[in-house]
Amino acid sequence: MRHLISLDDLTDDELTALVTRGAAFASGQTGPVRPLDGQIAGIYFAKTSTRTRTAFSSGALRLGAQIIAYGPGDLQLNTGETSEDTGRVMSRMLDVLVARTAGDPAEMRAWAAQDRMSVVNAMSADEHPTQGLTDLTTLYGRFGRVEGLRVLYVGEGNNTAAALALGLSRFPGVEFELRTPPGYGLTEPVRRRAEAHAARHGAVLRERHDMADLPEDLDAIYTTRWQTTGTSKPDADWRRVFAPFQVTAGLWLASPKAVFLHDLPAHRGDEVTAEVLDGPASIAFDQAENKMHSAMAVLEWCRTAAPAGPGTRP
Structure with missing residues (x-):
């Protein structure tokens, strides 16, 4: 038990x-x-x-x-x-x-x-620990490994991002970069735990609050909807803060082989464009089945x- x-x-x-x-x-x-x-x-x-x-x-x-x-x-x-x-x-x-x-x-x-x-x-x-397991299972099924993968997460540092950080940071060689809006990053306790895992396992965890100088040759790009279940934003103008963090096809110019993940439900035109979610790089619905x-x-x-x-x- x-x-x-x-x-x-x-x-x-x-x-x-x-x-x-x-x-x-x-x-x-x-x-x-x-x-x-x-x-x-x-x-x-x-x-x-x-x-x-x-x-x-x-x-x-x-x-x-x-x-x-x-x-x-x-x-x-x-x-x-x-x-x-x-x-x-x-x-x-x-x-x-x-x-x-x-x-x-x-x-x-x-x-x-x-x-x-x-x-x-x-x-x-x-x-969201079972979502984190789903995401790791999806990456493992796609690449045959989790070790050494390069993953970019774009969006709020919510419970899905927390689980992803706590999971990916425990696999050697993983490079996990989060780009979260200012004021909407990982919580300090989650960041500390994930950084401790990364140090112990030889993984890399980075978080920035802008979309400049994104990493290249990524294996996966991940986002989640901006309005997390059961939560509300403290800032009435939050959409303006989030707007630069939309996932668009332009992110694939430097990472043409990357797959796209989304924990769903998705709001096309908010956190991701329809071109990406419904495009050839998307494995979001395989992820949902997983x-x-x-x-x-x-x-x-x-x-x-x-x-x-x-x-x-x-």
Whole structure:
């Protein structure tokens, strides 16, 4: 019985194993497996979701589990029950709880304070760990490795950027550059953690708040929508600040072989042009499908011993 609240909960070996296992599910190397037969998965989303909710629901069903879905108004949290009590009760009836709160991850840690039910963070305010695993799985599936890749992230230093920084910084030789609008960068705690990972693994993490002197010969260019789920911008004029950080086809002049990633949903004409999102470099919809494969790897890891067969180690 394991939990996934942050990517920092994982050892290096566990992170690599989840990435390669997700890629194995995506490529069909695993064959049909049903390690969650007889288990019950709770799917609780207090905030909107298309990909992550569908990924974990379909992934749990494919692994043999049955699911119970909860919406934002369904739990007694709304009437004042404590998170600790909610977690204790649900752990008597569920085997795993997948939750999106877009709030303080301490709530999920409270739910995890028992020894019966696994808890998976499907997005909190500070980090989107299952998105980070999806992104690493997508890069691994495309390039056959994560080590040594050169990745540019353009946009807000939000929970998706945090997970990407915490994940990529743990693979040797990776060069990860973020270009974030002034005042909208990575939080200081996330930056410190990612920089510590990078120093330990021989990776490079850089962040700037302009679009000048971009790196060349990139392997991947990534962006996310400007209006993150469950958040609002403190600056009423934020669109003017974000406008220079739109991903356009011009970024491919110096990196013609780069693939484009986006965690979706996308707003064409805001963070990315339609020419890029719908163009030949885009693997954003393959990335979206990989959310299910990555979810299956997470659920299997949470509820079973380390999986045998393809994808368990690089």
